[in-house]
Amino acid sequence: MSTSSRNLDRIDATFDDPRLVANAGLVLVATLISRLGLEDLINTTVRLRDREGGSRPGRKVSTLVCAIVAGATHIDHVNILRAGATQRVLGFTVMAPSTIGTFLRAFTFGHVRQLDAVADRVLARVWSLGAGPAEGAPVVIDIDSTIAEVHGHHKHGAAYGYTRQLGYHPLIATLAGTGEVLHARMRKGSAGSGRGVVRFAEELIARVRRAGVSGPVTVRADSGFWSWKLVDTLNRHGVSWSITVRQTKWIRAAIATIPESSWVDIDYTIGGRAQVAECDYSTGSGRRTRTSRLVVRRTRLVGHQASLFPDWRHHAFITNTDHDTVTADEFHRNHAVVELAIRELKHGAGLEHCPSGHFFANAAWLAAAVLAHNLLRWTDTLGDPTTDRPRWNHHTMRTRLINLAATLVNRSGKPTLRLPLDWPWADRFTATLTALRALPAPSG
Secondary structure, rough: OOHHHHHOOOOOOOEEEEEEEEEHHHHHHHHHHHHOOHHHHHHHOOOOOOOOOOOOHHHHHHHHHHHHHHHOHHHHHHHHHHOOOOOHHOOOOOOOOHHHHHHHOOOOHHHHHHHHHHHHHHHHHHHHHHHHOOOOOOEEEEEEEOEEEEEOOOOOOOOOOOOOEEEEEOOOEEHHHHHHHEEEEOOOOOOOOOOHHHHHHHHHHHHHHHHHOOOOEEEEEOHHOOHHHHHHHHHHHHOOOEOOOOOOHHHHHHOOOOHHHHHEEOOOOEEEEEEEEEEEEEOOOOHOEEEEEEEEEEEEEEEEEEEEEEHHHEEEEEEEOOOOHHHHHHHHHHHHHHHHHHHHHHHHHOOOOOOOOOHHHHHHHHHHHHHHHHHHHHHHHHOOOOOOOOOOHHHHHHHHHHHHOOOEEEEEEEEEEEEOOOOOHHHHHHHHHHHHHOOOOOOO
């Protein structure tokens, strides 16, 4: 046996220090929660007092959100906030997992909508603190859906959807450039991609405008959301759109009318060739005729593989933006950034799975996961508002700023977190805490 192994074997482990804080970086998020007045806002908006487990909703949602920020994926993980002195860096009383479970099961559709109202007001508050778009700046919103996986066949509302995965099928809207989730809606697993998207879009546009957006708004979506009802809704609200269309026979016929001379080469794919062009796409007849701008990208392989797949493959979308053809295609392709935000939400903010057997409990869990996701995004943004550096993802945030071991001690009457010496991101932690503490406290 080596000397190092013998030394390791001499180390004992005891769980007996009440001063230790396992996730000391939660003080950053807790400070932002305090500046947003989140607990009081939830207490005045979510009214569950007549239901079992419904008292003090602000404390319970705050508990769940902070647990998710620290990496929780199950209700039982709430216990990580009750270890050592962790509770003292949060500013509220941490509730037990059993209490959180009872609380989530108290939710009905109306109570979930009340949590939506909380998200609405929190977005307005945090954007007013400097995390939102600049005055008059253009805003791009991406709408998509995802499968929130569940385990077990007794989950209310869960079903095998188009991916053959058992789960729910929530709608998600994100802000391009920041990855913030602007709106989310839980749906049954059997719901098609476009189900409820028109109402969802109306609520989404109203929310961002109440939050202070004054510039032009553009919504991007894939073919699962292509419908003239959605287009009419966005037009009615003065919103631009860029929506992928399905390859129907009418779309293929429109593409066939594009002359070869109109196709323009673009730098898009390695080992292949890509071109873009556009034409008008008309549908309906008489006074019901609709004409829209159809932008098409076609790709094919080159070299020895071209003999296997010689034909062009077409991807088309309709849009009412004023970009030129090449720019419109590049702009629409950037819709893919929504997948990054959804990945963060699913694998970094608690939506890895839905823990309850009750549909509305899982809808409330989704709302908490969205809030946790956004709090991490806003902590990064408001904690370092002047830099142009790429924003950290959730894994990086946890590794560098959140999942820090510390000892909470008393120094001349002042509680002090003693953090590891030579921590590589100590300056960033200190700067973030200073910036968040400088935010004004909520009025009223």
